[in-house]
Amino acid sequence: AQRVTQPEKLLSVFKGAPVELKCNYSYSGSPELFWYVQYSRQRLQLLLRHISRESIKGFTADLNKGETSFHLKKPFAQEEDSAMYYCALSPISGGYNKLIFGAGTRLAVHP
Amino acid sequence: DGGITQSPKYLFRKEGQNVTLSCEQNLNHDAMYWYRQDPGQGLRLIYYSQIVNDFQKGDIAEGYSVSREKKESFPLTVTSAQKNPTAFYLCASSTGAATNEKLFFGSGTQLSVL
Numbered sequence: 001a002q003r004v005t006q007p008e009k010l011l012s013v014f015k016g017a018p019v020e021l022k023c024n025y026s027y028s029g030s031p032e033l034f035w036y037v038q039y040s041r042q043r044l045q046l047l048l049r050h051i052s053r054e055s056i057k058g059f060t061a062d063l064n065k066g067e068t069s070f071h072l073k074k075p076f077a078q079e080e081d082s083a084m085y086y087c088a089l090s091p092i093s094g095g096y097n098k099l100i101f102g103a104g105t106r107l108a109v110h111p
Numbered sequence: 112d113g114g115i116t117q118s119p120k121y122l123f124r125k126e127g128q129n130v131t132l133s134c135e136q137n138l139n140h141d142a143m144y145w146y147r148q149d150p151g152q153g154l155r156l157i158y159y160s161q162i163v164n165d166f167q168k169g170d171i172a173e174g175y176s177v178s179r180e181k182k183e184s185f186p187l188t189v190t191s192a193q194k195n196p197t198a199f200y201l202c203a204s205s206t207g208a209a210t211n212e213k214l215f216f217g218s219g220t221q222l223s224v225l
Contacts, residue, residue: 004153046213049213088153098159099154100153103151
């Protein structure tokens with residue numbers, strides 16, 4: 001079955017500390033993977049996608065097919081990074097943009 | 112503020128009643144989606160539409176219905192057959208329905224049962 005697992009409901013760090021938000025997936029093929037973010041009182045929005053190999057707001061995520069993981073990392077957390085983060089998978093097959101979301105991890109960055 | 116507008120922000124349903132959640136977009140997107148979000152769970156796809164006058168069931172379509180008569184609008188009806196309708200409902204759209212398309216989300220509707 002296709003599934004996205006985010007094992008941590010809450011990740012609490014201090015400003016300047018490294019951050020790693022974990023995401024593991026279950027999918028037999030080669031998926032497209034995304035991180036979406038929801039800041040306080042804002043809409044859910046795309047943060048980054050693995051196909052773009054981009055760094056957004058200092059965050060990066062590498063697809064590790066061997067470990068079926070797509071962890072989100074940032075070397076130095078900022079208070080403005082506090083938000084709800086969702087990992088999402090889109091199966092290549094299926095013919096449409098069906099996103100499967102994880103349950104989300106709340107990142108709290110303390111001063 | 113352009114983009115996707117969901118209304119109302121809060122909605123209450125009486126037992127046996129059908130209620131309709133509105134979703135309008137002015138992004139000229141072809142594809143639209145409805146997701147349901149329950150506490151501690153990720154978003155689950157209810158229905159999606161790739162083009163006007165066409166829509167498909169998602170993973171949890173039972174008890175819901177949709178229409179796509181206009182490109183801009185994709186209303187969701189929660190019918191009396193949906194026995195556990197209390198949830199946060201998110202509408203989204205994308206330029207097309209390809210697998211790597213970026214989704215744009217509305218601000219959501221919280222539905223509760225009286």
